[in-house]
Amino acid sequence: MIYTFQFEFELQGMEAGRNTVVRVQSLVQAGLAEIPSQYIQPHENRPIHKKDNGAGIMNIPVLDLFGFDPEHRDSVRKAIGEACREWGAFQVTNHGVPIELMDQIRSVGFSFFNDCPFQDKLKYACDPTSAASEGYGSKMLVDNSNCGVLDWRDYFDHHTLPLSRRNPSRWPHFLPNYREVVGKHSDEMKVLAQKLLGLISESLGLPSSGIENAVGEFYQNITISYYPPCPQPDLTLGLQSHSDMGAITLLIQDQVEGLQVLKESQWFTVRPLCDAIVAILSDQIEIISNGKYKSAQHRAITNSRRPRLSVATFHDPAKKMKISPAFQLVNESSSPRYREVNYEDYVSSWYSKGPEGKRNIDALRINF
Numbered sequence: 001m002i003y004t005f006q007f008e009f010e011l012q013g014m015e016a017g018r019n020t021v022v023r024v025q026s027l028v029q030a031g032l033a034e035i036p037s038q039y040i041q042p043h044e045n046r047p048i049h050k051k052d053n054g055a056g057i058m059n060i061p062v063l064d065l066f067g068f069d070p071e072h073r074d075s076v077r078k079a080i081g082e083a084c085r086e087w088g089a090f091q092v093t094n095h096g097v098p099i100e101l102m103d104q105i106r107s108v109g110f111s112f113f114n115d116c117p118f119q120d121k122l123k124y125a126c127d128p129t130s131a132a133s134e135g136y137g138s139k140m141l142v143d144n145s146n147c148g149v150l151d152w153r154d155y156f157d158h159h160t161l162p163l164s165r166r167n168p169s170r171w172p173h174f175l176p177n178y179r180e181v182v183g184k185h186s187d188e189m190k191v192l193a194q195k196l197l198g199l200i201s202e203s204l205g206l207p208s209s210g211i212e213n214a215v216g217e218f219y220q221n222i223t224i225s226y227y228p229p230c231p232q233p234d235l236t237l238g239l240q241s242h243s244d245m246g247a248i249t250l251l252i253q254d255q256v257e258g259l260q261v262l263k264e265s266q267w268f269t270v271r272p273l274c275d276a277i278v279a280i281l282s283d284q285i286e287i288i289s290n291g292k293y294k295s296a297q298h299r300a301i302t303n304s305r306r307p308r309l310s311v312a313t314f315h316d317p318a319k320k321m322k323i324s325p326a327f328q329l330v331n332e333s334s335s336p337r338y339r340e341v342n343y344e345d346y347v348s349s350w351y352s353k354g355p356e357g358k359r360n361i362d363a364l365r366i367n368f
């Protein structure tokens, strides 16, 4: 076992001559009983694994979209507005995305992590020295950032939109339908993101196209995250606390719980609902809405028994966009609460300083 681990460790270290990045799955396969110190969170960040975490009593809302039927639009818009104000996150059902496609993306994603030989996975290794590079990785932040503790997670990040960024030859060839499924998933998620942003805009009193126009053409990435079982889940996090940097994230989970959302200083575990899609408001919506809606602070916890898979589809502004509060939401009684930001600068700061909860958006706040 130890031999296997060392072999894999060295193999990973050799990836194109780059710095050594250990995949969490290979630690688990090496049979470690205790996690390495780099994965141990300081006490204040550790998850509290208690039976009743609020799920069932209070949780992010589950909203039926009724297939965007115009007859239900008023009530759905109202419910979405409330969810955005209260939580910054909600689950949607009857969203129009084919359920078979959701099953397929979970299934090809799981198969890549579980069945594809390790050496083959490494052919797709992302560049750990460049932010959000496409491919198979384990570190959310770039190597030269000084944000210490590592996440208990491996992932595959795909660049999917605009189409000029989409190059399926860089995605896994392990399963014949993998690339087609990711492509279809990208298209479906874009449509859903547009429809949801339309409703969110309206709920703010903006024209339906308000947020989409402010964001510009979507830059979309799909990250399939794989959280291997962890021998000491009380000490670590699958993914550290953060808010997403773009406009809106649409997330599909499997049956294993792990996603948590923060509300009033308390973490709530999002109930896994197979047919539902989780919508997470990201930082640029908080800015555009002038703080009326908050981006959701969230994280992933681990467990010792079952691996967990999630598929997050991020919809972000183009790097050249400048984002500021919508002019309709700034008036005499409500002055601008955030400074205008070049999205490119926002992204660089996020990756170099690290998310540390919501520090990046908090830095843009105008204090009175």
Ligand SMILES: O=C(O)CCC(=O)C(=O)O
Residues within 6 Å of the ligand: 223, 225, 239, 244, 251, 253, 258, 259, 298, 299, 300, 309, 310, 312
């Ligand atoms: O795996 C999850 O549930 C959360 C993933 C996430 O928050 C992210 O990739 O930004």
Ligand SMILES: [Fe+2]
Residues within 6 Å of the ligand: 242, 243, 244, 249, 298
């Ligand atoms: Fe996230």
